[in-house]
Amino acid sequence: MITRVTHQSTQRAAVTNLQATQSRLAQLQERASSGKMITKASDDPAKAADAMALRKEQQASAQYSRNIQDGVSWLTSIDTAINTSVSYLNRARDLVVRGANSGATNAEAREALAVELEGLRESLAAQANTTYLGRSVFAGTADGPAYTQDTVTGDYTYNGSPGIVERRTGAGTTVRVDADGAAVFGTSNDPDAPDASVYALLTDIAAKLRAGEDIQSDITKIDSRKDKMLSEVTGVGARTNQLESAKEILGHKTMSLKGDLSAVEDIDLPATLIELQMQEVAYQAALGATARVLQPSLLDYLK
Incomplete structure (x- = not known):
């Protein structure tokens, strides 16, 4: 049987083939100009789904990176504040040792020592109320300063909350980025209490100096408070190292994701x-x- 080929059918076939060739040429030109294999989901649904999943992971990694940087900044602020506070306590200890030598200090000298100790107390209060981006780094999740001073009694009150501030560094990993102000600076206004605040301790020593009382035993109290500060700063250092390690791992993952996405999308x-x-x-x-x-x-x- 002979199939009849009309001039019109030949024209239609030629135009169809020409359009198909032109469409393929336009697709290749678009890929060459954009550098991407996939410009819309219909180009390759399977690869488009893979690309969307990879981009989602990239966005999560970018957020984790921001969290880590924010956490490092919190911990750096805390580390600086505690180390500065330790240096103040070292100075206070030197003053107490000098004041404990009652035979070498007269009333005027003891008054001068008491005034300097009170100045150190105020400096310590400023460190305890250190903030980062407007938030206290020693008050937990509470708003406002970690410590406030009563204008009548002069006592310092801890206003922190038991909640902790954390930053997520991975799908199932969080790191604490604040510090327990109560553990660092103490809370009790009783200078003889185990959790005596550094403010109560220095206030009491200043009063004893003015009264000419023995302050030899207060050296041990200062050392005890300083040891607690150093213990906290050690924990801060460990958490900083944890964040730095997470940052390095995340950097490798980010590069890997970029390579995977390029393999899926790029021409x-x-x-x-x-x-x-x-x-x-x-x-x-x-x-x-x-x-x-x-x-x-x-x-x-x-x-």
């Missing part, structure tokens, strides 16, 4: 350019062939 540029050139040649050949098929007929002249 092979040399191969794409070669295919584009071949498609351009094919398109030109298709144009030539179509021009031969679409010869004007007698009806075209009659029109």
